[in-house]
Amino acid sequence: MISQVYKNGFKYAYRTSLLMITWVPVMIVMNEHICYVGKIEGSSMRPTLNPSSKASDWVLLWKWGIRSYNGIQVNDVVLFRSPTNPEKIYCKRVKGVQGDTILTRYPYPREQCHIPRNHLWVEGDNVHSIDSNTFGPISTGLVIGTATRIIFPFSRWMEIPNGGREARITKLDAFVD
């Protein structure tokens, strides 16, 4: 009698674990194509993200629709694979999309840069950051997702505010006039 109960228990556990394994690929695909979380490390997005070096921020990474037209817009915060080392993931703010002309900053060899088709100009909110001024415009194919909201230290639960500078020549001209 008891052995029968054990047998059914094992059978139940076996069946349930098998059932759960079949849902693992579904979860992987959702994390790859719809949304995921990301931990922000480093100081390049200060003061927007990681305002103090004590605790890291966790952000909600939205991946659905970033490949569509206007899927990534200026002032979005994006996570992308570094063009100089594909194993590294950088978090920066988009400062220009395809067709924009950018007024660059110090390490960049030229004063202005025209963004090619399907490329982005990304910069950290902090001036001390390794960004497009070092490695140039990045292809949108390297983008993993847009960070839309800070989720982890619950005290900092909010949408990611605007930050950084205006880099597009056209907007800067309008500002001067």
Added chain:
Amino acid sequence: MEKAKFFGKVFSYVLRGGCAVHVLQSHFYEFTETRGESMLPTLAASNDYVYTSKRYKLGRGVEIGDCIVALKPTDPDQRVCKRITGMPGDIILIDPSMENKKDDKSKFDVDNKESFNKFIKVPEGHCWVTGDNLAHSLDSRTYNSLPLGLIKGKIIAANDFNQPFWGGERGNFWGFRKVSNNYIDDELEETIVPTIAS
């Protein structure tokens, strides 16, 4: 009610099956069609199917001479299939054929030709890719070096469905053949050849 339950079950199976196949294709192994003339002697222009190993995605362990599948930097919706002809740090002569059509006079005056003197050093984390059919290929000569992060996999074999099932000129089983690394290191050969001669 019965019907709803049935459709729910079917949907659940389709979802799980589809996702499993997708994970398999994006992380382990893919068998897919290629089109276009850019890799012509190696891969046919149409109806050629390639076996892609995803172990090499993000350029993990790729070498010069490997055939790779990558996202096109200027249009990430498209995938391109090219051969790596330069790794980080290599110095590349961009395209000596550029000027041949423009002026026939200076054809043999190599030193003065601009296109023979245009070199580029492949930056860190990038590679230089070209098609095997240089005359009909849109590659690094146009969109500059390719970030390794855009590499999706390495082509290891191909099937040509233009060929007969057995006994075709490219091999048996629908022209099955391995796509291998065809890079020849000149420096290495020079050192090996004299030792054989003596």
